[in-house]
Amino acid sequence: MDIKAFxxxxxxxxxxxxxxxxxxxxxxxxxxxxxxxxxxxxxxxxETKFVEYTQEHFYFKESQASPTGKTKNPWDAQTYFEINGYRELVWIDFKAVNVDNDNSNPDSGTPNKVFELIFKHNSFYLLYIVVYYQGLGSGLGLKFVDKTGKKVKPIFLKDVEQNMHITPPNQIQFNVFEEEQYRTRDEFIDFFKNKLIESNKRRIEDAQKKLDLIVQGKYSVPKTIYKDQEFDFNILNQINAEQESKIKTL
Incomplete structure (x- = not known):
């Protein structure tokens, strides 16, 4: 059977x-x-409904939902795709997108699970299932909606858009609204390797910049921690001197 058809x-x-x-x-x-x-x-x-709806499916066997309470599970649901006696493990990652949030770009898991899937389970098929929803108003819940004529957009990680990147917190991220780009499994291995190289190079460059600042007596912090991203260590010394001066007068 042709791989792409499969x-x-x-x-x-x-x-x-x-x-x-x-x-x-x-x-x-x-x-x-x-x-x-x-x-x-x-x-x-x-997750729950997928397992329920594939209990007696022609192709999908032994479907499971992620364990309750386990937040770091590498898949939301897993199933075996069976055809002509051949079984292929598929990990499913559901991504629900609020259509009222135009900038939605959810994290899509750590690269570590890709290696676990390939090396431990000999499968390449991590499948993101992107679904779209919209709030109905206060107290009215939500509805599932179409986006470009579809309510469901399946994307294999191997076929994600070219600008996929790996963030500093080590999360895969890509634009779910972009068209997928088909790759052979060998092409995906090269693609993923290059993305890991790019990510680690950025970390090295970022670490070198931070090291250079520290050597200069400065430090750069995230904006979520301090309103300015960069300040001088002398400020810490000044703050300490002021506090110690007050303490000594107690």
Missing amino acids: EDLIKTEISAVITKVFDDIPTLPIDVRQGERVGDAISKFL
Whole structure:
């Protein structure tokens, strides 16, 4: 069987399962404030329903939802795609996107799970299932909606858009609204390797800049910690001197 046809069949069949879930349950009683993400709750719903809807599926066997309470599980759901006696493990990662949040670009897991999937389980198929939702108003829950004519967008990690990158906190990130780019599995290995190289080079450059600042007696911190991103260590000495001076007068 042609590899691409094999992969397309996996995506088509999983998309059909999730679409059937949406046909049966088009809304959820989950309140959504303007622009807010409620992806975790939607993901848990879809995990459970995927397992339920594939109990007697022609292709999908032994489907499982992620263990309850385990936040670092590498997959939201896993299943075996079986055809003509051949079984392929597929890890599913649900990504729920609020269509009212135009800048939505959710993290898509650590690169470590890619190596676990390939080396430990000999599979290349980490499949992101992107679904779209919209809040119905205060107390009214949410509905699943179409985006470019579809309610479900399946994307293999191996086929994500070219600008996929790995963030400093070691998270895979890509634009879910971009068209996927098909790669052979060998091409994906090279692609992923290059993305890891780029990410680590950026970390080295960033670390060198921070080291140079420290040598100069300065330090750069995230804006979430301090309103300025850079300040001089002398400021710390001044703060300490002022505090010690007050303490000594107690």
